[in-house]
Every structure is written in structure tokens, then in C-alpha cells.
Amino acid sequence: MTTSSRTVVEKVLRAGREVDIDTFVALMAPDGYIEWPYRPPGVPARLRGRAEIRRHLTETAGTFVTFDEYRNVVLHETADPEVVIVEYEAYGNLVVTGQPFEQTVIAVIRVRNGQILSYRDYLNPLPLVEALASVRARPTGRVG
Template identity: 50%
Template sequence: MPEPRTPHQLLERSQELFLRKDLDAFADLFAEDGTHELPFAPPGVPAYLRGREPIRRYLTSITSTPLEIKEFRNQVVHDTADPEVIIAEYEAAGVVTATGRPYSVRYVQLLRARAGEIVTWRDYWSPLDGVRALGLRGLLPVIVQTIRARIARGRQATSGASVFPASSTMPGT
């Protein structure tokens, strides 16, 4: 695919990269000071990231998620009065790798693009859909990892270093 330039092309390219789990390349679609927002982020998942490299660290941390996306379906893309902005509604459908069970997570995303780069990616996904997909057994590793990350952040905060919030097993990027 040629270099994406429009919001529609960036959305299409991002979905191709998600299906391949190439989230490092997805981060390359963001402007240097772009933002990735997750307004409904559960505990342990950052609600706001600014900058391509923090976004890259977050996105690449979720490649080990036990939810493997197989397809995007029921997609509707809405143009807005602002040519830089589109709003996409769709479902990500796939399998829980630990159990083989199918799952579906609903998304509404606002994408703002400028000069062929994503400047804003606002991701309204349903954490409840993720919980349903993983089930109680699947959530236990998420809970343990969240606790460990919080402990590590507490230790790093006292030493003056920064720790990126870990959430490698939660869906919703």
C-alpha cells in the first residue's frame, strides 16, 4: 500500500497492521507529538499518551495479549465537517489464544490526521467486552500483572526513574 495520507487511508493501514500484530509500524503512523487517548481505560492501562515513542512503548507492550484479532467487521466510517477527522465504528473479532474461544470487542474511534500522520487517536473501546472475552481465568494474569506494575512504578517513583504503565494482556488498543 502506498504511504497513507488521508484519515481513511490511515485507518485502513492501522487495521492491516493490527491484524499482523505489527504495532511498531502502527506507532510509525503517529506524528512525533501525536496523542493516543483511551477515555475508558481500566486500571493499569494509560488513558493518555503523547508522543510517538511513548505510544510505541505502549502499543508494542500489548503484542502478547491473549486476544488475537482475526478481522474487523461491521465497520462504518463517518466523515465530519473537519476533513482531518473521521469517526469509525466497528467490531474486532478474533479468538482468545489460551482457550480458542471466539470474542468480539466493539470500538468507536476518532482519528485526526494532518500531513499524512495521526495527530489524535481517541479509542472508545469496551473494557467490559474484554473482560467477557477473557473470563475470570483469563483475568487473573491481568490482575497479577497490574499489581506488579503498580509496585514497580512505586519503586521507580521513589528512585526518580519513570516506568511505563504495563498492560500487556489487556485488549483495546
């Protein structure tokens, strides 16, 4: 029995929140991709393939923001059984300052045969831009 698209999306959201890179990557199709159409500077537009996705997540996951929970998660199953639209609010903290961080996300995810072909992450870039600015403006504590 094939895993439903909804179940795969629920698993990938949990893996993302828990920074479970192995599970996240295993849910991706070998040539699947993640893209961020709206992103702050420094975030790649698209990652394609498990190796590239793994490398990026290994280098960046949990280094700037950690997420404790996703709230108000709504999964919309569509007329196309491969496509699920998910919306949620992510709550966590900036790693450097410990300050609270909130992010609103809408993602369009296409799943086929239990694997994610495409994950288009329409996050609100403004909280990230503001967080980056606040971290850059933070005194380094260095003397001289």
C-alpha cells in the first residue's frame, strides 16, 4: 500500500521541526527539489537531489534558528492526489541571541509513490530579514 501524500507531508514537517535530516532526505525523491520563491539574501533558490539537500541541511539546520513547535497546522488535500498545501506558524528561537522567532509558512508539496518530488516553501521572508539585521547589529563583545 502506498503512503498517502498527506502522511508523507506530516512526516516531512515533523522531520524538519526535529532536525531529523536522515528522515527528511529519505522522504525526498532522488531527484526531488526544495525551492524558496521568496527568500532573504543568502538562501538558495533551489536545492535538487538528495545529496544537495543533505549537504545544505547538514550545514545550516539549527545554526541560525531552532524551531520548538508548529502551530495552527492546516493541510489542504487538493483535487490532485499528489499535491498537498500546508500552512502553519513556526515558533522557535534565534540561536545567537535566544530571542523568540516566529515564521509563517505556506508550502506546496508534490508527492509521488511516497516520496516528495517538489517542496515549494513560501515562507514569509520578513522575519528572517529582521532577524539577520538584529544579529548583524549585535555587538560582538570584542575589545579594540
